[in-house]
Amino acid sequence: MLNSYIKVALIDITQHIVLGVLSVFPLVLKNPFYLPFAVLFSVFPDIDHVIVAKSFSIRKMLSLGRRPFLHSIPAVLLTSSLIYVLSGNYRFAYMVFITGTTHLVWDLCTGGVRLFYPFKRNFEIPKKWAFPLILFFDIISIIISLK
Numbered sequence: 682m683l684n685s686y687i688k689v690a691l692i693d694i695t696q697h698i699v700l701g702v703l704s705v706f707p708l709v710l711k712n713p714f715y716l717p718f719a720v721l722f723s724v725f726p727d728i729d730h731v732i733v734a735k736s737f738s739i740r741k742m743l744s745l746g747r748r749p750f751l752h753s754i755p756a757v758l759l760t761s762s763l764i765y766v767l768s769g770n771y772r773f774a775y776m777v778f779i780t781g782t783t784h785l786v787w788d789l790c791t792g793g794v795r796l797f798y799p800f801k802r803n804f805e806i807p808k809k810w811a812f813p814l815i816l817f818f819d820i821i822s823i824i825i826s827l828k
């Protein structure tokens with residue numbers, strides 16, 4: 682039987698993957714090669730929990746208080762810019778940017794994020810905003826997949 686920390690982590694990871702893949706689904710349909718990367722970059726910001734907790738203990742990772750540094754707009758911009766420089770593929774970089782942004786959107790709905798890290802202000806949004814934002818990302822994904 683799974684303990685409650687593992688259940689919380691599995692539910693959180695699943696939500697991030699489903700929302701992340703949905704937000705770039707038009708691009709994944711056009712190029713299925715993107716699917717494993719959409720999954721990976723949907724959960725990528727949570728790597729900072731391991732770094733800050735200095736442990737793979739889920740209990741320690743979930744007990745940090747605030748979400749760490751990868752949960753910010755500068756980190757998502759930096760990651761997607763790095764992907765663009767390395768790959769030269771703007772669709773791929775967009776996919777990384779949107780899956781990371783979708784991760785932030787869901788975390789903004791569930792406890793908040795320090796969006797402009799290193800500034801300490803914690804931002805939150807209502808859960809009802811998540812679906813319209815992801816729909817908006819999908820519309821942009823459709824436009825980008827058509828180019």
Ligand SMILES: [Zn+2]
Binds near residue numbers: 726784
């Ligand atoms: Zn997170």
